[in-house]
Amino acid sequence: MTLNEQQDEIIEEFSVFDDWMDKYNYLIELSKDLPVIDPKYKTQEYLIEGCQSKVWLFAEMEGDVVKYSADSDAIITKGIAALLVRVLSGQKPVDILNNKLYFIDNIGLQQNLSPTRSNGLLAMLKQMKLYAMAYNASR
């Protein structure tokens, strides 16, 4: 699936919820599916510290695509991290860098990635792109 197909699929999934609680319950569900970072990487080195919650992020190349795994101490943050991983993981670095992420705004979770909401997610997304940039440059 392409990166944008992944985004569209998520938008489709969220379109059935008209209530915030349903959205959050779904995020809680998604948090359980997140490819959880190998405990050996759940260290200071891979920690993205937010003011409100912590996020750990690991990335590696598998063939010509980037594989991400992550974790968070807060479940909703973890659910949103799972969405970011789902969209970006398994994609080529160049696609990760060149595609705009529109699904977050579309499903109404943009406030969770605003610079003033320091839950670690915006920094996580930035870090995901930095990994892609580094892999892209080293190819």
Add this chain to the structure above:
Amino acid sequence: MSLDIQKIRNDFPILNQKIYNKPLIYFDNGATTQKPQVVIDEEFKIYSHENSNIHRGVHYLSEQLTQRYEDARKIVQKFINAKHDYEVIFTSGTTESINTIAFSFGEKYIFEGDEIIISTVEHHANIVPWQMLCERKKATLKVIPINDKGELLLDEYQKLISPKTKIVAVNQVSNALGTVNDVKKLIDIAHQNNIPVLIDGAQSIQHGNIDMQELDCDFFVFSGHKIYGPNGIGVLYGKEKWLNEMPPFMTGGEMIKKVTFEKTTFNELPFKFEAGTPNYVSAIGLVAAINYIQEIGLENIAAYEKELLDYATKKLESIDGLRIIGTSEEKVSVISFILDNIHHYDAGMVIDKMGIAVRTGHHCAEPLMNRFNIEGTIRASFSFYNTKEEIDKLFEAILTVKQMFA
């Protein structure tokens, strides 16, 4: 006297709205309080009809507004019962007030090897300025420990005092826990050792009467926006003796007596500490807020808020897995709590979606969170415009959180 809460709520236009289609329940009063219409109107009126830069203007508007600004100082003086009006300095808020004192007092009185005492329950604004001062002067920061209820340990405090102690800076109420510190005792002990004391009143002044001459502290600071007044205005009270001896923090216009390129002499109090154009609009707006709460009566406010605190404490304590952090007998209407196995951020996100504004995180008091070995809490802080029905809604919201994250 019992308060007419519905009438009071009508004075605060912001309270009458829906958030996510639910009536707004505002429990983030520790961060900032809402403004009554009289405060909003006052600022609107000044900008619409009275605005002019104050002091030294020879024209009508300037003279009128200068008079109102200086009257504001006198009203604040009366509000806190300071001895002189020139002991009241207007600043931008508590943070600027503390930074001013840490710099100016530090310049004059702190030297290598000296010691400064703060406490475990301080807001970062009453930690970092002293830390910076200690770095500049090679002084040492000493910290009064607390017990598990969040109360300062007075015995330990006494042990920290030494001939090298130059100043004690503590808050009267912890912003993160709502616990009230016995500052009168802290001040008395310090004064027996000839040590001046700064009291951070940011979280106390909105909850009851505070009297500078009775308290006898050397410095007292607070913010206007936390007592129903405008943003960007705060107060630095200092005893005349100190303020006269201390050098100014910021320099520029208004605060000078005479300037030549060789030398500048400074103006008298209070102007020495008010460099540049002061925030006269908000200072006058602050007066509208003070008048408003005095009309309701601070004793009445304190009594009603205590009622809310007791009601909420009892209600929240009945929730399985909920632990209140800060359980001192002496508290203002603030409840900080954690939920077993549920992250405060998750809880806050869900509570928000129910139209309830609470604060989550470390509340700018990281060392205090470390003391309790927690990452943060959920804090509900109540004001006299809140109701028991709203607390019931918070109770239900917490039950929903528990259900969702179980």
